[in-house]
Amino acid sequence: MSKKSAFQFLDLPRQMPQRIPLELRTAGDWGELYGKFGLADAQYQAGRCLDCGNPYCSWKCPVHNAIPQWLQLVQENRIAEAAALCHSTNPLPEVCGRVCPQDRLCEGSCTLEEFGAVTIGAVEKYIVDAALESGWRPDLSQVQASGKRVAVVGAGPAGLACADRLARAGIHAVVFDRYEQIGGLLQFGIPSFKLDKRVIDTRREVLEGMGVEFRLGVEVGGDLALSELLEEFDAVFLGTGAYRYTDGGLPGQELNGVLPALPFLVQNSRIVSGNDPALSSIGGRPIAGWEDKIALPDLDGRRVVVLGGGDTGMDCVRSAIRLGAAKVTCAYRRDEANMPGSAREVANAREEGVRFLFNRQPLAIEGDADGNVRGVQVVETRLGDPDERGRQRAVPIEGSESLLEADVVIIAFGFSPSVPDWLTELGVEGTPNGRIVAAACDDGSGRLPYQTTNPKLFAGGDCVRGADLVVTAVAEGRDAAASIADMLLA
Ligand SMILES: Cc1cc2nc3c(=O)[nH]c(=O)nc-3n(C[C@H](O)[C@H](O)[C@H](O)COP(=O)(O)OP(=O)(O)OC[C@H]3O[C@@H](n4cnc5c(N)ncnc54)[C@H](O)[C@@H]3O)c2cc1C
Known part of the structure; x- marks a missing residue:
């Protein structure tokens, strides 16, 4: 046509x-x-x-x-x-x-x-x-094997994109992940109503067909030392994501019925995909301090309040609807125009019956005498002066406090990265907010783009940018592979 x-x-x-x-x-x-x-x-x-x-x-x-x-x-x-x-x-x-x-x-x-x-x-x-x-696959028939080998730590979008590009450059990529399945947050965070997990199975088969090797269920820095990878491989790419939980420090977070967003989503995605819902093998590790709070309560007929208005919050409210919650409310401290979640996902959530309360800042989670949550104390806000990032601050309006009744509260304030000791010990610098320092193009550091302060180690995706998007992680994994190829094949 x-x-x-x-x-x-x-x-x-x-x-x-x-x-x-x-x-x-x-x-x-x-x-x-x-x-x-x-x-x-x-x-x-x-x-x-x-x-x-x-x-x-x-x-x-x-x-x-x-x-x-x-x-x-x-x-x-x-x-x-x-x-x-x-x-x-x-x-x-x-x-x-x-x-x-x-x-x-x-x-x-x-x-x-x-x-x-x-x-x-x-x-x-x-x-x-x-x-x-229809059987189409990337054509690597003209690619010459270079004999070089690179370890990729993390099978999320950044790591998978890096492995794809390394394979196309004739470099053998071996991808390590602490989980048994590939995909990172694509597999465990993003719910199946946004991304059918069979899509990731097909991608795995495509990558394996390109010669990418997966070694799964291996935690680097725990089960396997990074120094061993540095000895065995010509370079290492780190695509380890951002898993430090932003908890907001609200009084009452310890009450029964208060859940952090990621274990909630992980648990659901394992149940939906027919996997063992027990989280011991994956859920406890990344979110320190919440290991004892990962049992998923029955949401059927319950009132659920989700705090936070990003993509994670939208996935939580829409999951709660599918789990039969009677009333699902998203409380966000700024107005709708300033909400970080995708407008399309907000519209879908609204259509599915989610109620949005904008300009509401949580102050504390309230409980009953048995230690069960009964609601969230919120205060209304107005938008004030811009903060250091240029976003208007949410300014509480005195005297506007009220209780938002709830049986379950899900906290979805986002995630940030952290630089583990086993990286700093090998000369990798981090920023004060936990990002791995990786060079940008022409930043005057003399390093290749995405090269860390250890020349054999490259990094990209959420562990470098902070929690962001799939496509930005893909872009960084792809471009880091180009830098690695420049270094190894020059
Ligand atoms: C609930 C939720 C919903 C989202 N929805 C969207 C969306 O709709 N659209 C969008 O564009 N983005 C969305 N995002 C953001 C997106 O998922 C991330 O930005 C993206 O996955 C980052 O990719 P990454 O490869 O950097 O990290 P990750 O996807 O986090 O992958 C990191 C991988 O590294 C592994 N790993 C970490 N440390 C080690 C170690 N020491 N040893 C071995 N393996 C290790 C982890 O197990 C993981 O598999 C969402 C995020 C969340 C949490």
């Missing part, structure tokens, strides 16, 4: 793939919310692209996907070429098509935004799913 008219976008509205009906979602269906485009849907939506000559969509995309070009290939039904082009910038395109906040990135900067942006994410998902289902 070729483009019929530059004004086709006026006749043909933006359309997302069909979603699972609301009554199924609220009855506990954990399936991926958005269905799949067929070829005709993908071609029609791709045909809405104006090929405007100023592809802000590509510039805004952290991996700079060649979006107008692959939309054109879809229109011409050249799906395998489109898939190869998607992979040329993004080692995990089918994942990003599903979980990227496109409304803030490519689609948010589409020239057609005012009329309804091109559904870039849904077309990306179509291209890669269709190509992989």
